[in-house]
Amino acid sequence: MKELHHSQLSEQELTMLERRLKTKLKPYPDKLKYDMPDHGFDFDPVSLLIDESERCLLVGRINGELATPRIMTIEDGELKQRPAFSEHCRGKLETAEGYATKKIVRLHPYEGKRYELIADIIDNDALELNIELRVSRRERTVMTYDTSTQQFIIDRTDSSLSTVEDFKRVITLHAPLTSLHCFVYEHTIEIFINDGEAVMSTYINTTDDADGIRASALRGQVYLKLSKYDLSEV
Known part of the structure; x- marks a missing residue:
């Protein structure tokens, strides 16, 4: 178990978060103890804040870069984490739906380094x-979901991390996979699973031309509905 203290967040970072979320932020009045807020790699929890809507936000860094703030709630005795973001950061919307099959398909025109x-x-x-x-x-x-075991895996073996030995993380979900909400930046990926059941983050060191998105399925097919937004620098 670990405790958070708001003093670790710099004034510059706090100002940037307030501008991004369009709300004033202040230290959360109580200490919150938690266990494993992120089941991936590299996430370092920094501060608990409260916004003008009285939401509790967890702020952290991934390899030194600020991560997406997370709205923390307790529902039916379980910790939920959902991304806190403002729609003014969203750019062009692209949508698609269809089946993922055994053929590995690159999704066009889906591509980018920040979305x-x-x-x-x-x-x-x-x-x-x-x-x-x-x-x-x-x-x-690679994100992989095993339907029979309900295991969700993030694999950065091919993410150009030549000096890293820890390449895979696995979590067993409480319920079958129904949704993924991913934030992809130049050097980080954050994956919110099943409307807040779990979060898995990772630092990556991929090159600038690595901008594709692909999907496939093994021994069957999966019908997906996808929405992709470009993200601004704000």
Whole structure:
């Protein structure tokens, strides 16, 4: 268990967060103890804040860069984390839907290095679903869901992290996978699973030409509904 203290967040970072979220922020009045707020890599929790709507926000860094703030709630005795973001940061919207099958398909015109991707799993009769982000000929970061075990895996083996030995993280979900909400930046990926059940983040060191998104399924097919927004620098 670990405790957070707001003093670790700089004034410059606090101002940037307030501008991004369009709200005033102040230290959360109580200490919150938690266990494993992120099941991926590199996430360092920094501060608990409260906004003008009385929401509790967890702020952290991934390899030194500020992560997406997380709205923390307790629902039916379980910790939920959902992304706190403002729609003014969203740019062009692209949508698509269809089946992921055994053929690995690059999703066009879906591509980029800085975007928000929402994937709703409408129907799944496959043994395994794979979604690959920041894809080039040699690079990719892979999200895998095993339907039979309800295990969700993030794999950065091919994310150009040559000096890193820890490449995979696994979590067993409480319920079947229904949604993914991903925030992809130049050197970080954050994955919010099943409307806040879990979060998995990672630092990546992929090259600038790694901008593809791909999907596939093993032993069956998965019907996906996808929404992708470009993200501004604000």
